[in-house]
Amino acid sequence: MIELGTIRCGTDGSVREARRKIRRAVEALSDEGMLGGRIASATSQLLRVVNQMSGDARLDLGLDVDRDRPEFVLAFIGTDVRLEDDIPPAFFDTVRRVTIDGKSVLQLRLELRSVRDGALAEPRLRALRAMIEKKDRDALMRELTVKNQELQESFDNLRRTTTAKERMESELNIGRDIQMSMLPLEFPPYPHRNEFTVFATLEPAREVGGDFYDFFLVDEDRFCFCVGDVSGKGVPAALFMAVTKTLIKSRATNDFSPASIITHVNDEIADGNDSAMFVTLWLGILDVSSGRLVYTNAGHNPPYLRRASGELVRLDRLHGPVIGALEGLVYGEDEEALARSDHLFLYTDGVTEAMDPQGVLYEEDRLVEVLNSGEFDSVESLVAASTEDVWRFQAEAEQADDVTVLAVRFEGRARGASDVHVLELEARNTFEEIDTVNEAFETFAETHGLHSKVRRSLKLVFDDLLNNVISYAYNDDEEHVIEIHIELSSDRIAVRISDDGHPFNPFGRGTPEKGSDVASREIGGLGIHLVESLMDEVSYTRRTNQNVVVLVKYLSQNTMEKESA
């Protein structure tokens, strides 16, 4: 069974969302006309019944490919809903009631009589999973409500316990914490994607400042990113930012026009905006397969496009004033075609308004000079060059405002299923399983002509990381499954290792003490240090109940050449 994802639904609003997702899933898998709509209707009727009976339904979607024909499987978990004599509801083929992990599961199966071409290829399934797992508008709003409540509580608490001065200081700090906690901070965020890269940094000022940035993949090809600056400071500015960010993300889920997104977000914010706060915002959506960029600038500093040739283009069209000031405005948008290795550079006024110790402003000319200087071969180098120049200029003067920089690089590469090889493995938590993994990887590496140096490095990495997980991740004696996903493309090999052990980030612990002789040398921490050194990128994320480690090794010209056995 291929798992596609889980939908939770407790309210009518989320039933609508579930219906939309199921429809899109069926349409992605099958080219039978009308089938998606029919299945979605049948499922949403069922969901309403389930909700009435148990209040909260969980629905797992999957694909059973071990049949004559692939079957789309919907599983209602932990529900006692009885279907009349267990007759499948309209349009489904079979209904089964099974018990999985002690829970009653109602399984509905739909035979896919006409599978859409290529629908079962891994990249397409990945896109499908992303669509299903994407948080819907209601979930985002619920999350925001909870966050707001928490904030209100800590704020009330603070009011009771502190003096006015302390309160102001703490309020600024709380505002800062909220601001920073809302930014995506893990880079690279999409190690498996080779069509584009993104990097951003936000250096908060001590007092003023309400900068933010955000980015996310709307679907497999559309990459949405934005940079903004909220007027004001402290908790009110941070909350305003949280609302703006959430509205943008929820709107961008099914609206692919920056102009339309910003027009709607502006209406929602301006309506009842008693605090008279506002936000400058630049938002773009890049089609990472074609390089087509559509963007809207709402009162923000014009970004720069640095062509691969070195040419610098200022995207100086403004499509309307700042957001939140006036209801009913209609924003416009512009288009730009990005070519291979073009960089887009976004920033906030904290950059151009940075001051040196004599009070001289940094200004845009200095930024242009930096952007014109040298060759930038990555988003990281571009971001580093620009921010370092600001820090040099500022010297020991106090930073007056937040400094935010975000760069996107379009790689102009086609993502093809054909040139990506995938190996999926599952290992139980015993040491013997490390050998099984390495044997399977060996075969995979040989089949695809992976250079022996990279192959050996990865086997070492698997040995050390899996050893770590098996030895330390679990507090019980139960059997656990460690998932290993390997993707080999023409220029890189990416590995994802997921375990359901207790939360643990192995990375970033520094270089172990090397010692000057054998007698003083210790061995602790060496395995992870080897992994960090041998791989080009390592990252760790905690997902619900899983530790997810992602590793990337780029294949250089030397290691890309196929080896003769």
Next chain:
Amino acid sequence: MKITVDEVGDASVVRFQGNLDTNTAPEAQDRIDELVERGVARVLVDFKDLDYISSAGLRVLLATAKKLGGQGGSLGLCNLNETVNEVFEISGFSMILNVFASEQEALAGF
């Protein structure tokens, strides 16, 4: 993994074939410990047929070097492939252990 031990003069030459990792380290440690306990002063580990070494394998080497050093003996290593060499550089082992290009050089030099 296959481990063979040959006596060359007063040295014991240990040859590993395969990997020195989590699952093979215990056996490797046992075989080398036998030599150390027997009082062999010079142990040369030949990595010619070793595919890779992980931190579990490095642990065996360090423990052996410590034991031999404690009784006035020494440990030598030779024929490191590119990956093993890189691991030695990263871990700093190339600085604290005796590494040689070939078995001849090693037998003459440590």
